[in-house]
Amino acid sequence: MQTLDLALPDTRYPIHIGRDLLKRVDLILPHLPVPQVAIVTNTTVAPLYLATLQNALENAGIACIPVILPDGEEHKTWVSLNRIFDALLEARAERKITLIALGGGVIGDMTGFAAACYQRGANFIQIPTTLLAQVDSSVGGKTAINHPLGKNMIGAFYQPRMVLADLSLLETLPDREISAGLAEVIKYALLGDDAFFAWLEEHIDALRGREHDALLYAVRRSIEMKAEIVAEDEREQGRRALLNLGHTFGHAIEAGLGFGAWLHGEAVAAGMVLAAELSREYGWLSQQDCNRIGYLIENAGLPVHAPDLGVANWKSLMSHDKKVEQGAIRFVLLERLGRAVLKGDVDDRTLDRVLTGDRVRPCAG
Amino acid sequence: MQTLDLALPDTRYPIHIGRDLLKRVDLILPHLPVPQVAIVTNTTVAPLYLATLQNALENAGIACIPVILPDGEEHKTWVSLNRIFDALLEARAERKITLIALGGGVIGDMTGFAAACYQRGANFIQIPTTLLAQVDSSVGGKTAINHPLGKNMIGAFYQPRMVLADLSLLETLPDREISAGLAEVIKYALLGDDAFFAWLEEHIDALRGREHDALLYAVRRSIEMKAEIVAEDEREQGRRALLNLGHTFGHAIEAGLGFGAWLHGEAVAAGMVLAAELSREYGWLSQQDCNRIGYLIENAGLPVHAPDLGVANWKSLMSHDKKVEQGAIRFVLLERLGRAVLKGDVDDRTLDRVLTGDRVRPCAG
Structure with missing residues (x-):
């Protein structure tokens, strides 16, 4: 223990x-x-x-x-x-x-x-x-x-x-739930620890296979990162908001499809892919970084395409986000692999490109 | 101001x-x-x-x-x-x-x-x-x-x-609501300030007549006492519980008659009379003190008799009180006029005497 x-x-x-x-x-x-x-x-x-x-x-x-x-x-x-x-x-x-x-x-x-x-x-x-x-x-x-x-x-x-x-x-735990949990593990790596991201690329199969040592390390490292951020900012006045990487898009997916249709982790996974795309639009992530993120998420057994909710509907759903301030949606984006930032002034055209891009697909229904 | x-x-x-x-x-x-x-x-x-x-x-x-x-x-x-x-x-x-x-x-x-x-x-x-x-x-x-x-x-x-x-x-504000508010004002005097109690005896008609200076003093003194107690014990770990004088009986009256039948202040008033009776049973208050309390409450336009809820029903209703600890109901009683204490070991026979005594009357329906 x-x-x-x-x-x-x-x-x-x-x-x-x-x-x-x-x-x-x-x-x-x-x-x-x-x-x-x-x-x-x-x-x-x-x-x-x-x-x-x-x-x-x-x-x-x-x-x-x-x-x-x-x-x-x-x-x-x-x-x-x-x-x-x-x-x-x-x-x-x-x-x-x-x-x-x-x-x-x-x-x-x-x-x-x-x-x-x-x-x-x-x-x-x-x-x-x-x-x-x-x-x-x-x-x-x-x-x-x-x-x-x-x-x-x-x-x-x-x-x-x-x-x-x-x-x-x-x-x-069903395999699907293990994958959903891995979405949040990947989130920690993306937002704050690129070495952990590389470790996950190596060990994703061991984790899906529930090997004890791999799980112990991934769970411990994730909790460590979360505890450190929460200790610094319990009430989400600042840095804690970074833990919502993928969640602004993800919550919209969950609400848009009806709660329970996708698991939370699945929605966050597809949401992180969109957050990566939006970060690429700003020139912060390379196409190669986006590919690595997509591969890892896919190898974790998670969706890399968000359902097409319709641009207006996406924005309406995201405008309910708790990070909204003075009417502006604040996105958690990636300056690079392992470093997240909060961005409040995402312009409509850039956002529209992501919401109508390759990583969004018509809903299967 | x-x-x-x-x-x-x-x-x-x-x-x-x-x-x-x-x-x-x-x-x-x-x-x-x-x-x-x-x-x-x-x-x-x-x-x-x-x-x-x-x-x-x-x-x-x-x-x-x-x-x-x-x-x-x-x-x-x-x-x-x-x-x-x-x-x-x-x-x-x-x-x-x-x-x-x-x-x-x-x-x-x-x-x-x-x-x-x-x-x-x-x-x-x-x-x-x-x-x-x-x-x-x-x-x-x-x-x-x-x-x-x-x-x-x-x-x-x-x-x-x-x-x-x-x-x-x-x-x-309707007269009935002024009286209900005076119940809580009287509560502060009873639990912590006998000079304020004597002032209230003098000024109860002025307060019911809504004379500005009297109201200003009574409201200010009440808030002062509450703020002092809350500052000391925000989460009701100790002394703040004294603010519930009359409320264990009072909440039982409100729940027993159905919320809204009596105003909260009315139920607290009748509850404070019972708390005074219980304090008299322990020899802490004299009959004269109880009479003074009863007169002031009556002169404030408030009930001095609780409805007869039945002893078993009273106890069942009071056992939901938030001050219950390890199964024991804790009552706020008066050691003397102007000094409240928390008492956890009230025995059944003493409580029964109060719940079947002069200050309890059959419900008018």
């Missing part, structure tokens, strides 16, 4: 990475102010891992309230969130209860937001069960639900007390 | 108290990061004051999105909250928009919670239009909505950038 530490102005918390961590209640117990938890999970994860965690906790004398939600981004709504509140209040759960998120990014985001709001702030632990959640959403305290008019529009910055990234849980 | 300053570890903000402040956009403008606001108000307040505020802001070049919600505690729900989000997203409001709460405690609590959640944190200003909101809910950053199983169960600690307590707005 390896442990990283995320130090923020008001709090700090450990992120444990390793094998067979689900039964390690010794890691969890010190973070419970009262011996009561709610384990929030979904219909896919519950049959695989809920009993293991619940038994381990109950054997240690912890009362558990399981909350099993429907699986999928399309359920990241107020309706699901309210089912958590209903379960907590029906069980008369106190303010000091700990909510444990056992699931992917959707479960983590919703559980964290529920914890942020329950009696104005309950305790919260992340046990991410997907690669994407382990390398990205479980770390850093962004929590949210979706609104029909935009993804993650309703939420809070709310930090967990601990993150348990158990690589063993990835064994049951 | 008088100005108090609330200093917290992460932020500080001014609370202006005076006459004719609604048109004072010069006080508002410095707190707007972008020239766009949403004015959240209700169907009662909008016809009286929305145009004044909106015109003043628009004349200063500020874009305004008015959001008019139904009036009443029974509308302090997710449905109303979501109408704020809908309006913001339909207008493509940016993260840096300022939400202005123009209304009583319900509008203030919902607008603050909407600001806390919108894109994970928008800007927020309080313009309380009721006496209760001016002396209590607009100051200190507690925001929330109700859940069918408990009041204020879903919410956040989220501070405004400024509070504008315009006493002129109280001129249109």
